[in-house]
Amino acid sequence: MFRLTMNKTGLVTMQEITRFTGVSFSALNYYVNLGMLPVADRQGNKRLFSKGTALRRLKEIQRMKREGYPLRIILRHLQEKQQASR
Numbered sequence: 597m598f599r600l601t602m603n604k605t606g607l608v609t610m611q612e613i614t615r616f617t618g619v620s621f622s623a624l625n626y627y628v629n630l631g632m633l634p635v636a637d638r639q640g641n642k643r644l645f646s647k648g649t650a651l652r653r654l655k656e657i658q659r660m661k662r663e664g665y666p667l668r669i670i671l672r673h674l675q676e677k678q679q680a681s682r
Contacts, residue, residue, distance in 0.1 A: 607636050607644035617654055632657060632671055 610628075614621050627633040628643065633653050637644040653674065660670045 606647065608647045608650065609642050609644060613645060613650055613654070617651070619654060619658075627654075627657065630667065630671055632667075632674055 610621060610624050613619070614624060624633065628635060633645065633650060635643045636646045636649070656674070657670055660673065661667075665673075
């Protein structure tokens with residue numbers, strides 16, 4: 597079983613998220629480019645993500661996709677949810 601490991605700053609790479617969740621690298625990259633998955637930091641050319649935030653977001657994205665929502669609606673939902681929590 598693969599364990600999602602964090603570096604000393606508590607962040608994980610896209611490759612680690614891909615291994616842990618089974619979501620393809622290209623799908624993760626697409627979600628990042630759409631703004632659905634926030635990048636917490638960068639190390640060279642690697643994008644780093646907060647483990648908890650990334651896993652929660654991906655879980656919600658996958659749930660909404662299973663329920664038949666298009667990505668534009670999922671993105672709007674995530675943006676509204678983020679604004680409401682501020």
